[in-house]
Amino acid sequence: MRIDDPVVLDLTGVTEKAALMDRCADVLALPDWFGRNWDxxxxxxxxxxxxxxxxxxxxxEYARASPREWRTAQEVFATAVDESPTRLMVLLSLGESFGGSDEPPAASLG
Structure with missing residues (x-):
């Protein structure tokens, strides 16, 4: 796993769970059977x-608009990392963008 080849999950404009799930599905190229729920x-x-x-x-913005959902999302990410520490690393960017530019990179798995 290399930190210089990250997949960026940009949640800008996301304020609800459905939009979070859509972004995850798109960026991570999740399978068609992905049910867009926490499990x-x-x-x-x-x-x-x-x-x-x-x-x-x-x-x-998502954390402010839906704090309980954001806590659940963090728990899901943390549990997944704990279960697959050599396969998944999740980092939260504290700034507005990642990679030193005004626009986040358009990285994805798909």
Missing amino acids: ALADCLTDLPEPVTLVVTGWQ
């Missing part, structure tokens, strides 16, 4: 086809 996300995160360093950016 399905946990299953998919522990079954990624290759090691992933996931950098979550723009999460602050």
